[in-house]
Amino acid sequence: MRAHPEFGRLTMARWWLVWSLSSLAAYFAFIHHVGVIGPLYAESYVLEDQEDIRQPEVEPKNDPLDQKESTWRGLELLRSSASIQALTSAMSSWKWPTIGFSDIQARFSALLLELSLGPGSLYSEIVDEPPDVKIYPEMEWDAAVRFGEELCFAERAFLSERKRTMKSSFARLLGVPENAIDERDLPIVAIAGSGGGFRAMLNTSGSLIAAERSGILSCTAYTAGVSGSCWALGVLHSGVAGSLDPYLVSRHIQDRIRVSYLDRSTLDALITPPTNKYLLSSFLRKAAGPTGVVSLVDIYGTLLGSRLFVPADLSRLDPQHLSLHLMRRTIDKGQLPLPIFTAVQHVVESDNIAIEVQTKKTVTTDGRSATISEEAQEQLVEVVRCLWYEFTPYEIGCDELGAWIPSWSLGRRFRQGKNIEKRPELGFTILTGIFGSAFCASLKHYFKEVQPTLELLPAQLYGWLLDIVTEDERDLRLIHPVLPDKVPNFLKGLEGQLREGSPRNLTGEENLSFMDAGAELNIPYYPLLRRNVDCIIALDASADSQDLWFTRAEELAIRRGLRTWPKGARWPTEVRLNGNADEETNESERQRSEDPGAHTATRKLARTQETELAGQTTRQDTLDSREMPQRSEDSDSASRFQSLRTCEVWIGSSSADAEGSSRLDDLDEDALLTRDGIGVVYIPLAPNELKMPGFDPFVISTWRREVSVEESQALLDVAQANFEHSKDKIVKLLRAIWLRKKHARQQKEWREHLRRFRKNLRQDMF
Numbered sequence: 074m075r076a077h078p079e080f081g082r083l084t085m086a087r088w089w090l091v092w093s094l095s096s097l098a099a100y101f102a103f104i105h106h107v108g109v110i111g112p113l114y115a116e117s118y119v120l121e122d123q124e125d126i127r128q129p130e131v132e133p134k135n136d137p138l139d140q141k142e143s144t145w146r147g148l149e150l151l152r153s154s155a156s157i158q159a160l161t162s163a164m165s166s167w168k169w170p171t172i173g174f175s176d177i178q179a180r181f182s183a184l185l186l187e188l189s190l191g192p193g194s195l196y197s198e199i200v201d202e203p204p205d206v207k208i209y210p211e212m213e214w215d216a217a218v219r220f221g222e223e224l225c226f227a228e229r230a231f232l233s234e235r236k237r238t239m240k241s242s243f244a245r246l247l248g249v250p251e252n253a254i255d256e257r258d259l260p261i262v263a264i265a266g267s268g269g270g271f272r273a274m275l276n277t278s279g280s281l282i283a284a285e286r287s288g289i290l291s292c293t294a295y296t297a298g299v300s301g302s303c304w305a306l307g308v309l310h311s312g313v314a315g316s317l318d319p320y321l322v323s324r325h326i327q328d329r330i331r332v333s334y335l336d337r338s339t340l341d342a343l344i345t346p347p348t349n350k351y352l353l354s355s356f357l358r359k360a361a362g363p364t365g366v367v368s369l370v371d372i373y374g375t376l377l378g379s380r381l382f383v384p385a386d387l388s389r390l391d392p393q394h395l396s397l398h399l400m401r402r403t404i405d406k407g408q409l410p411l412p413i414f415t416a417v418q419h420v421v422e423s424d425n426i427a428i429e430v431q432t433k434k435t436v437t438t439d440g441r442s443a444t445i446s447e448e449a450q451e452q453l454v455e456v457v458r459c460l461w462y463e464f465t466p467y468e469i470g471c472d473e474l475g476a477w478i479p480s481w482s483l484g485r486r487f488r489q490g491k492n493i494e495k496r497p498e499l500g501f502t503i504l505t506g507i508f509g510s511a512f513c514a515s516l517k518h519y520f521k522e523v524q525p526t527l528e529l530l531p532a533q534l535y536g537w538l539l540d541i542v543t544e545d546e547r548d549l550r551l552i553h554p555v556l557p558d559k560v561p562n563f564l565k566g567l568e569g570q571l572r573e574g575s576p577r578n579l580t581g582e583e584n585l586s587f588m589d590a591g592a593e594l595n596i597p598y599y600p601l602l603r604r605n606v607d608c609i610i611a612l613d614a615s616a617d618s619q620d621l622w623f624t625r626a627e628e629l630a631i632r633r634g635l636r637t638w639p640k641g642a643r644w645p646t647e648v649r650l651n652g653n654a655d656e657e658t659n660e661s662e663r664q665r666s667e668d669p670g671a672h673t674a675t676r677k678l679a680r681t682q683e684t685e686l687a688g689q690t691t692r693q694d695t696l697d698s699r700e701m702p703q704r705s706e707d708s709d710s711a712s713r714f715q716s717l718r719t720c721e722v723w724i725g726s727s728s729a730d731a732e733g734s735s736r737l738d739d740l741d742e743d744a745l746l747t748r749d750g751i752g753v754v755y756i757p758l759a760p761n762e763l764k765m766p767g768f769d770p771f772v773i774s775t776w777r778r779e780v781s782v783e784e785s786q787a788l789l790d791v792a793q794a795n796f797e798h799s800k801d802k803i804v805k806l807l808r809a810i811w812l813r814k815k816h817a818r819q820q821k822e823w824r825e826h827l828r829r830f831r832k833n834l835r836q837d838m839f
Contacts, residue, residue: 199357200357204497211398211481214479214482215491218477221477222475227468239259243259243292246292258815262295262807263296266302266596266612269614271301272614273301273305275326275780277792282792286797300595301509303505307508310400314384329385343379352383358496362561366584373506374507375503397501398498411466412466413600415464415590417461417588464483464504472600475575478563487564490566503558561583564579565580596611602633607752614757637726638725719798720795724810727750742809745813761795770792
């Protein structure tokens with residue numbers, strides 16, 4: 074008997090994608106059919122009249138397998154239940170191909186046994202048994218929402234401790250005696266890593282190695298990340314690498330990403346002890362919770378976590394490696410900078426507009442996908458607001474809302490500012506998916522590649538796969554190609570208690586939807602601006618135009634009313650890829666002068682980003698996995714980085730009278746001391762011919778699923794070399810900021826001393 078001709082066209086990687094998707098679909102199908110989720114809804118609570126919490130009546134559920142035409146689709150099946158007898162009966166009717174699928178069938182059977190409701194099963198062990206308080210100490214704690222704009226007490230204590238450890242390091246960096254340093258004068262330095270998938274993760278890791286070896290990391294108070302840089306910071310602070318040394322952490326990353334998260338070994342980890350419980354605990358608990366909302370983002374995070382957060386030595390496997398709040402063990406004594414992870418929420422502030430746009434959406438004949446007309450999308454973008462959320466080991470919340478919860482309480486349901494249940498915190502595998510949710514688009518791309526082969530699976534199994542992958546396309550309110558992930562809403566019932574100007578509909582929603590912050594701004598300036606940092610070292614591995622993020626950062630500073638952001642901080646016009654750079658610059662300035670104001674800047678920012686990301690999604694459908702999406706990263710390295718330096722530095726001023734350039738290279742020491750604004754050190758991931766001749770870092774596409782050891786080492790070397798090359802400029806800037814703060818403090822102390830002297834003199838005279 075001959076194999077199906079489609080098999081001959083599959084590469085090994087694609088074949089295991091078929092296996093992995095099928096296994097995951099089988100996994101979801103099993104959870105659905107054995108009744109994991111349905112019964113738990115009888116224990117859910119709702120808030121009535123904002124005061125009374127009561128248990129609702131439970132309507133009897135129909136067995137979906139008893140229906141001739143099932144009404145559930147995709148991950149919605151987690152909200153239904155069926156008997157094990159019904160499952161067995163249904164499975165027996167499935168028609169599998171006679172060639173090539175025996176391995177899938179065998180593993181599917183293994184999943185059924187392991188995930189059954191019987192004693193000793195994985196599900197029973199994770200969901201039915203009470204969590205171990207030694208692993209999840211938060212099970213004994215109650216959480217409440219904190220209101221306000223100030224930093225929490227724990228972070229203020231951290232900053233004080235960090236300054237104490239920074240003092241000697243800063244003295245060594247500047248080459249001055251330690252007794253010449255007053256902790257109050259220390260610059261507050263932050264390192265901000267961009268998004269860009271594995272490329273950004275490696276760039277941030279390599280830069281941290283150089284920062285540690287140069288002494289700059291020891292003088293840094295904060296690290297912040299978007300997307301791939303969040304993964305780098307997560308691996309560093311989780312302890313999974315067995316060390317806090319950035320070099321050893323990078324070795325762990327190199328070893329783990331040389332194999333794709335869609336490799337057979339990755340999927341084996343999801344069904345084999347002890348890694349199956351380690352990796353699936355967060356997913357199962359999220360699915361089994363009262364809201365029961367899981368998505369493709371959670372699948373992606375679990376798959377990615379199987380590579381990044383599993384140690385090579387399984388004897389060191391520790392579920393506390395997946396705890397965000399326990400990352401404080403790496404910072405409480407000032408050992409490392411405080412990590413800030415980021416995500417955003419897109420809020421439609423006008424329900425009337427959203428409903429109107431729904432009516433303009435075109436749905437395909439199978440009801441699985443929809444498109445919005447350009448006019449309707451423009452209309453909806455006008456009322457979309459982007460909220461930045463920050464995730465630290467201490468708190469999770471949003472500055473624009475003025476609401477915060479302990480990081481260990483994310484995943485619980487809240488009512489009127491207090492939790493109404495105690496659950497283990499949402500694991501870092503789920504957060505990994507949220508922080509990098511833009512890359513779920515790659516899973517959809519690969520699904521389309523192997524769709525002809527997947528169609529050979531039993532119709533029920535293929536239908537679930539198709540529903541899971543296309544589920545978000547049926548959301549008529551979704552206008553963004555970056556997928557959101559839902560978690561229980563800790564703002565529920567807080568009407569009238571959030572900051573003025575907060576979206577009105579947030580407090581009534583059951584869930585919050587988070588997505589990759591790179592959908593808004595690919596460098597995490599936002600959470601750093603509210604912390605009054607003195608210097609931001611921006612590590613940019615973006616495939617976008619370098620000038621794009623400067624424009625958006627400046628618009629963000631205007632929106633926040635900051636006067637200290639460096640004016641005109643952007644790359645020279647000749648760096649632009651097209652030939653009409655001067656014309657583009659003049660047009661940009663003309664638009665800003667004709668349409669000023671924070672609201673207009675935000676609206677323009679949203680529209681531009683929506684257009685770009687929509688373009689990415691369109692292009693990726695026709696590209697190979699290592700070339701997706703086709704952007705400037707595929708252009709010739711020499712032209713792409715023409716005139717691009719490995720480091721540029723600007724420093725702002727709050728004075729409206731400040732004239733001339735804000736570039737460090739254009740300022741003498743006296744001019745530097747007169748500037749009281751934020752210093753921005755911009756280090757792009759540019760080729761370094763001295764360190765790695767002929768190597769273009771952007772051969773590692775944003776959408777790569779694996780990176781060879783040779784490629785990752787080359788990128789790490791380039792990142793280190795670029796940061797090391799920037800050291801002198803960074804030290805020059807930090808010295809200027811230190812002297813400025815020292816002078817300002819001494820002036821203030823002198824004025825206070827003079828005031829007291831005059832007061833005492835008057836008292837003595839009279």
